[in-house]
Amino acid sequence: MARNDINDIxxxxxxxxxxxxxxxxxxxxxxxxxxxxxxxxLETRLGVRLLMRTTRSVSPTEAGERLLQNVAPxxxxxxAEIAAVSDLxxxxxxxxxxxxxxxVIEEVLWPRIAPLLPQYPDLHVEISSDYRLVDIAAxxxxxxxxxxxxxxxxxxxxxxxxxxxxxxVGAPGYxxxxxxxxxxxxxxxxxxxxxxxxxxGGLYAWELQHDGQxxxxxxxxxxxxxxxxxxxxxxxxxxGLAFLPLSMVDEHVRAGRLVSVMxxxxxxxxxxxAYYPSRRHASRALALVIDAIRYKD
Numbered sequence: 001m002a003r004n005d006i007n008d009i010x011x012x013x014x015x016x017x018x019x020x021x022x023x024x025x026x027x028x029x030x031x032x033x034x035x036x037x038x039x040x041x042l043e044t045r046l047g048v049r050l051l052m053r054t055t056r057s058v059s060p061t062e063a064g065e066r067l068l069q070n071v072a073p074x075x076x077x078x079x080a081e082i083a084a085v086s087d088l089x090x091x092x093x094x095x096x097x098x099x100x101x102x103x104v105i106e107e108v109l110w111p112r113i114a115p116l117l118p119q120y121p122d123l124h125v126e127i128s129s130d131y132r133l134v135d136i137a138a139x140x141x142x143x144x145x146x147x148x149x150x151x152x153x154x155x156x157x158x159x160x161x162x163x164x165x166x167x168x169v170g171a172p173g174y175x176x177x178x179x180x181x182x183x184x185x186x187x188x189x190x191x192x193x194x195x196x197x198x199x200x201g202g203l204y205a206w207e208l209q210h211d212g213q214x215x216x217x218x219x220x221x222x223x224x225x226x227x228x229x230x231x232x233x234x235x236x237x238x239x240g241l242a243f244l245p246l247s248m249v250d251e252h253v254r255a256g257r258l259v260s261v262m263x264x265x266x267x268x269x270x271x272x273x274a275y276y277p278s279r280r281h282a283s284r285a286l287a288l289v290i291d292a293i294r295y296k297d
Contacts, residue, residue: 008042009071011035012050016060016068017139092284093122099136100145102129103228104272107247108160109145112293123285131226132199137277142286148270155275159295163268165246168206169258173238180261181241184208184217187262191240192219193231206243209267219243271295 014024015035025032043050050064060068100109105127113125128141136144147164151157168187181187195204203224205216221240225231228244235242235249236257242249243266252258274293276286 005042005045006075008038009067010075011038012042012064013068013072013075015039015051015058016064019058021058091122092120092288094283094285095124095126096143096283096285096289097126097128097141098143098145098274098289099128099130099134099139099141101131101228103245103248104145104160105129108272109293113289116288116292120285120288123288125289131195131197136275143274143276143289145272145274148273151273151275154278156278157273157275158290158293160272160274160293161295163271165268166207166243166266167246167249167253167260168241168243168262168266169235169249169253169260170241171236171238171257172259174240175259180259182262184210184215184265187217187241188219190219190221192221193234193240193242194219194221194224195228195231196224196226198226207267207269208262208265210265214267215265 011024011028011030014028015021018024018027021032021035025035028035039051046063048063049061050067052059052061098109109127113127116123117125133146133150134141134144136142145160148157148159168181170190174191178190179186181190192206196202197204203218203220205218208215208217219241223231223234223239225234228248231242232244232248232252234240235244236252241261249258249260253260274290276290
């Protein structure tokens with residue numbers, strides 16, 4: 001296969017995965033018109049349509065899906081092998097792409113990764129904040145971060161920290177107008193600050209437990225966010241009750257800015273884990289980042 005065909009197929013993979021010429025162009029640092037020209041030329045050379053285009057969406061055809069499913073993994077294996085060979089000499093180099101939730105990036109990942117960068121000038125780290133349960137293989141991330149019970153069994157998982165305690169909190173001013181909840185029935189009467197899930201578009205049901213029994217509280221309220229920091233700000237302003245990690249709210253509780261309620265109903269989620277695909281040769285850059293972020297008790 002000609003080198004140009006390989007380069008053009010890589011461009012096709014980007015558009016097919018993003019389902020958008022706009023997002024693919026931004027990721028590749030190219031113009032949309034250049035991407036369209038490359039895809040049209042590739043389709044002409046192959047004699048088959050690879051993408052279905054409408055005014056609102058882009059999706060692979062049957063032929064495009066076959067390329068995506070069968071050829072992309074092989075090219076990725078080649079990339080991994082080339083990276084492994086390159087790693088045999090010199091210092092760790094290359095880009096490690098990570099996807100995680102915003103507060104995990106701020107509290108866990110970045111404090112551990114930041115000291116690496118001055119030591120390894122050829123190491124690059126791209127961190128994406130995303131609340132979706134991202135398919136890291138399909139979207140070409142090197143590392144994802146999830147709670148331990150959410151990690152697929154075919155992934156290598158590395159613990160990042162202890163189990164994550166949760167708290168239900170509200171501002172003292174909020175409770176001046178309402179009694180503190182002591183039961184699930186009480187909680188359902190309160191104005192709760194809710195997270196909208198990007199994957200399903202639904203509202204997150206608070207995962208509680210009592211007397212050893214797991215419960216889902218489908219709370220409602222006036223404020224809905226897609227970001228936990230905005231939920232924290234809303235709770236601090238007295239808008240209502242929020243269900244958040246203890247690490248985010250502990251200093252505010254100790255300072256009296258928030259009140260923690262129903263603590264015996266709040267579980268500890270399985271600890272955060274970094275996970276990545278099983279590969280014969282993980283790059284030195286990936287191994288370096290994994291070692292830096294792993295939990296060191």
